[in-house]
Amino acid sequence: MSTDTHPSALGRASAWALPVIAAAQLLMVMDGTIVTVGLPNIGRGLAMTDGDLNWVLTAYALTFGGLLLAGGRAGDLFGRRRLFRGGLVLFTVASLLGGVATNGGLLITARALQGLAAAVIAPAALSLLADAYPPGPGRNKALGVYGAMGGLGSVAGLLLGGALTEYLGWRWIMFVNIPIALAVLAGTAALPAGSRQRGGVDVPGALTVTLGLGSLVYTINRAGSHGWDDAVTLTTLAVAAALFTAFAVIQRRTRHPILPGAVIADRRRLGANLVMFLMGGGMLATFYFLTLYMQAVKEYPPMLTGIAYLPMAAAIGIGSGVIGPKLQAATSTRTLTAIAMAVATAGMAWFGLLTPDQNPWLVLIPAQAVVGAGLGMGFVACTIAGVRDIPPHNTGIASGLINTSQQIGGALGLALLAGLATTVTTSHATTTTVHEALTHGYTTGLMAGALTFLAGLIVALYTLREDRGGR
Template identity: 50%
Template sequence: MSSDSSTVTATADAGTPTGSPGGRHLGFALVVIAAAQLMLILDATITNIALPSIQTDLGVSDANLAWVVNAYALTFGGLLLLGGRAGDLYGRRRVFRVGIAVFTLASLLGGLAPNEGLLILARVLQGVGAALAAPSALALITTTFPAGHQRNRAMGVYAAMGGLGATVGLLLGGILTDALDWRWVFFVNIPIGVAILTGTRMLVEAGRHPGHLDIPGTATGTGGLLALVYGITRGGEQGWTDSLTLVSFSSAAVLLLVFLIVQQRAVHPTMPLHLFSNRTRSGSYATMLFVGAGMIAFFYFLTLYMQLILGYSAIKTGFAYLPFSIGMATAAGVSSKLVTHVAPRVVAAPGLLVAAAGMFWFTTLAPDSSYPAHLMPAMFVTALGLGMSFVPMTLGAVHSVAHQETGIASALLNTAQQIGGALGLAVLSTLSTNAADDRLPNAAATLYQGLATRNQILIAKAGDALTHGYTMAFAATAVMFLAALAVTTTAIDMKKQQHAEGTTVVHMS
């Protein structure tokens, strides 16, 4: 598309809200959407620190313990496209309410679960609710907030919640587990969910759009994504040549190929393929794939380092992430203002470079590294860089999308982050384990043996080997952020300028 024929206003870009609430009500609406996004994202990490308590209380096996985390990620990532399409067809606010209700009830079930089976089922249902609510939350911003400053501000807050959710989950999980009981990592969602449902009357419903759910597309697309994420997860745990891993990847390849064929022929496709014809949107999705891969792995390995190597408690580990939350919130607020004056890639590219620099800083960790002199500043720098990238990617994902397709467009951004996270964690876990075991065979088992017997020699040797593995993972994460930088600078080409009347005009080349 040539630049001289591709000027569209942001209002046309994502739809003009009709009947938007004004003044104070817009503030309430923003609180509702931000709270929902925060709740849905933090549940991806809030259970991590509680896992030892869950295992002890319910007698969960080592093999099944990972599913307390993976069941949510698999269902969330696999059903996001369905959730986005359902919002477009049946009304974003309506589907948002259903998703929050399902998520809240599933949280109650998880908190009351008497065994591992019901707990994992609750996590699956939480993923279903999140997949319905998350894409509608972003789409509701375009129907509730007028284009320009108010919508950009709302996008900034939304993006900040996405970045903060993981760290808030770690912090809250540590506090609730140590101060109360692991079940409260689920119970805490109930009052939040009820409050969100009460506040949804402040959101503007754009109405239903013509069309039908693409059942064959939904089945093959969701099945393919579930098989892909499961294969990635299992590959990281059991090895890439494991028979079930290979079957999962083969099934994913077949199902996703059939999905693409179905989408080409469907009258009302689940994922309109023309969404990828715009290189800014495609670039935003690809960038988020790399960012999601690196960010989830960063949390995972840094948490292990602080707990296993430095000996931090659950609550101390949670509080240790505060600099990351502060850096993310600060950068997201600044970037939401910058994108109204400069091209989004001018904001995102330096941010990704700074994030990569922060990750290279983490590669210098040693078993006795200081938190105030090493971890805290490196964490803050990484957060500043990532925070600068979230708002531009969020805007790029829904840019120049027809009003009736904003839900599926935003779902693709969330899907990219979830799939990227699963891929990154699986690949980097294998890399880290191999690096540690090359230095000391069975390094993790040796550390646990040393801790159990209070053998300081074993603890020191294992700690050195594991730290080496973690730093290798941090180096690979830095490379992922650099890959995201390369995509941003070459693919994203969205320019903005402010007109006197306050309408943001977007030029696509």
């Protein structure tokens, strides 16, 4: 192994290292949801159909999640700080391109480029954090802060997106990234250069898995409107299956796979990623359904919609920054994850009581707080379990896999649950009012999200072994 920084420098974190890394993670995750509240305005401004608007969200999630493993490997090989900086430059350029987009195709392309940049930045950030903080309570605390950004970033995107859309216009959803990315770029001087490894990047593997995921998401979206017996739906499903098969073959035969078997051979690490996958699916669907409920049923303007997410933002911060670390120090990762998923499941079930004319203080606000607390604790537990005890040469891959699980879970979960909600809404459209039909659909999707979190609880109980005190 070679390194581009002196070994003694590793593990001595600058006071600015954690804020810089946390800010980068916040920016990457925030951009996954910042466009959500502004989608109606984007559609009107660029004459985009609802089907095209879905890809404004999906393009980012797919390239981010699908290329994260390759991005993590590239950081291991070419230098984590170097890749971190390059990714920030690309993210800045892509944000500018999205802000000046004159049609939907250009905006979707910009979102895909943002996802590509995020796929480089996110795993490099987590690996640099591991380089900067030696194993122990200090690293666990830093990982807790980093993990919290996964939840806070999503909610912050909704809050900021609502404010910018209402007062400055949807293009500022893109432009706001530029000063933040440049500030993080300036702060990279506080980061260690990070260790480097020898080997290669599995480009064929990265392309096949990303295209396979894109085909699968397209298949699920199309099936929701055309059915599973539609010829195009079946064709794209077959294409997705072929691409995933090719990916599996490539991983067996290539010298430098983007997903080495050793990384997921550990049952705890595999379990942590499965739970993160399920959390990502339930969480993104929650934001999607609640945003539509507030705007289409309650008729909240964008700014009020964003403000309405404050209870969830506060609860995620408390769960990840206070409750999660305390429980992690006192109990096992398995127990903490199980508690987190149980709390999140209860909150999601509470959303099932939403009605068109309901006082928000009865369900919308308190249920958000419960779900947020559960997600906050879950991010801490899964992040720690996902990178603990990983060999140095696989740190970037393990870091990328955590983010991959969340992003891909979000893309697939949203596609499935949105399709379910649409079907339920359509079935009620002829017998109830529009608002009642929509609410039926949204609450059904939210209840399905509760089952997703419940599945995470079951996975945690069966895969995460006991390890008290975060050791």
